[in-house]
Amino acid sequence: MATLREIRRRITGIRNTQKITKAMQMVAASKLRRAQGAIVSTRPYARKMGELLSHLVTKVDPALHPLLASREVENVLLIVVTADRGLCGPFNSNLIKAAAQHLVALRAGQLEGTTGPLLLTVGKKGADHFRKQGSRIYAKHVGIFIDLDFSHARTIVNEIERGYLAREFDKVEVIYNEFKSVIQQRIVIEQLLPIPPEELKGPRDLHALAQVEHIYEPSSGEIIDALVPRHLNFQMWRILLESNAAEQGARMTAMDNASENAKELIRDLTLKFNNARQAAITKELLEIVSGANALRRAG
Amino acid sequence: MAEKLFRLEIVTPKKVVFSGDVTSFTAPGVVGGFQVLKSHAPLLSNIAIGEVKIIDAADAESRYATSGGFVEVHDNKVVMLAETAERSDQIDVTRAEAARDRARGRLAEKAAGTDVERARLALHRAINRLKVAGRG
Numbered sequence: 185m186a187t188l189r190e191i192r193r194r195i196t197g198i199r200n201t202q203k204i205t206k207a208m209q210m211v212a213a214s215k216l217r218r219a220q221g222a223i224v225s226t227r228p229y230a231r232k233m234g235e236l237l238s239h240l241v242t243k244v245d246p247a248l249h250p251l252l253a254s255r256e257v258e259n260v261l262l263i264v265v266t267a268d269r270g271l272c273g274p275f276n277s278n279l280i281k282a283a284a285q286h287l288v289a290l291r292a293g294q295l296e297g298t299t300g301p302l303l304l305t306v307g308k309k310g311a312d313h314f315r316k317q318g319s320r321i322y323a324k325h326v327g328i329f330i331d332l333d334f335s336h337a338r339t340i341v342n343e344i345e346r347g348y349l350a351r352e353f354d355k356v357e358v359i360y361n362e363f364k365s366v367i368q369q370r371i372v373i374e375q376l377l378p379i380p381p382e383e384l385k386g387p388r389d390l391h392a393l394a395q396v397e398h399i400y401e402p403s404s405g406e407i408i409d410a411l412v413p414r415h416l417n418f419q420m421w422r423i424l425l426e427s428n429a430a431e432q433g434a435r436m437t438a439m440d441n442a443s444e445n446a447k448e449l450i451r452d453l454t455l456k457f458n459n460a461r462q463a464a465i466t467k468e469l470l471e472i473v474s475g476a477n478a479l480r481r482a483g
Numbered sequence: 484m485a486e487k488l489f490r491l492e493i494v495t496p497k498k499v500v501f502s503g504d505v506t507s508f509t510a511p512g513v514v515g516g517f518q519v520l521k522s523h524a525p526l527l528s529n530i531a532i533g534e535v536k537i538i539d540a541a542d543a544e545s546r547y548a549t550s551g552g553f554v555e556v557h558d559n560k561v562v563m564l565a566e567t568a569e570r571s572d573q574i575d576v577t578r579a580e581a582a583r584d585r586a587r588g589r590l591a592e593k594a595a596g597t598d599v600e601r602a603r604l605a606l607h608r609a610i611n612r613l614k615v616a617g618r619g
Contacts, residue, residue, distance in 0.1 A: 225498045401528035
């Protein structure tokens with residue numbers, strides 16, 4: 185049986201851990217609030233962007249635009265978005281598992297003699313895992329979630345756009361955790377390039393825009409050339425925000441569970457501690473009483 | 484005054500930077516700067532890196548640095564979509580200076596793997612920010 189001192193030491197240890205998990209939970213909660221706010225404030229931009237794009241694509245032939253036209257797929261680039269840090273439950277491991285499965289599927293679907301899918305990792309966890317696996321990593325971005333900025337999205341899109349136009353890969357997909365609710369993340373795989381046609385359709389009521397004759401400066405074609413990369417930047421930005429919010433949600437839940445477990449452990453151990461203490465007292469009392477009895481009988 | 488007003492919205496992925504009634508909106512179009520007043524014809528234009536100037540209902544002028552985007556004018560409503568738009572007095576000058584020096588360094592090195600086009604654009608953006616902030 186554990187001694188009193190051992191039990192007490194364990195209780196202190198668990199209490200310290202609990203303080204840390206509680207603090208992490210609160211930090212995650214405040215970061216989550218900010219992350220959710222960031223998602224909400226993208227909506228006006230998203231709406232307008234969608235409107236403009238769906239309006240302008242009616243003016244061009246998608247088959248002629250390099251970022252809209254699909255071509256025969258030899259090689260795929262998969263963007264894997266994980267977190268930089270752990271302690272967020274199954275957030276990273278689930279995503280990495282799903283990404284690995286998807287890679288296998290991609291490899292199986294590929295033509296003979298091609299080199300296999302490429303990876304672009306966002307977040308340290310995915311980068312570490314796939315480096316150890318010896319996957320072909322095209323580029324990696326680590327540490328961007330600490331101070332997430334739109335320029336990060338732009339940098340990533342620049343890279344994939346360049347590679348795509350240079351025909352290093354013919355399709356770009358992204359796998360990430362979508363923020364469903366604080367306790368729920370959903371793993372999503374989306375196609376980024378070529379831009380899927382349904383993404384360009386926009387709202388069903390093709391609003392007033394379509395009926396108006398605009399002046400285009402310089403021309404509708406040039407506007408769409410500038411619009412499409414910015415649409416991609418924005419998609420990437422949205423994905424990074426989603427993943428960030430999902431990560432904070434996952435961490436908050438995981439840390440809440442951890443604090444809860446710690447509380448339970450402390451309760452059990454306190455019970456054990458009190459039992460042991462009571463047993464010790466009883467034992468001592470028995471010893472005193474029987475000692476006194478023996479003395480009296482002897483006297 | 485009221486008869487000269489029209490609605491303006493400046494929207495970035497991060498937030499709605501401006502939303503309100505103005506009397507004049509001047510933007511750096513890629514084929515040259517242009518000004519929008521009330522009853523402007525419907526227009527869609529690309530915006531370059533540069534300075535956006537607006538005059539609001541109280542006749543006060545404010546200026547924004549933008550890294551480019553789009554402007555749509557339709558039915559006395561102007562929507563500007565930009566990836567960044569910062570009002571002149573809200574520009575982080577230290578950060579812009581750092582970005583300028585970094586971009587200059589990258590261009591001067593000419594090391595292999597440097598994306599010259601990107602560095603040039605970054606330099607352009609930083610200089611524009613400083614320019615707009617400097618006159619504020």
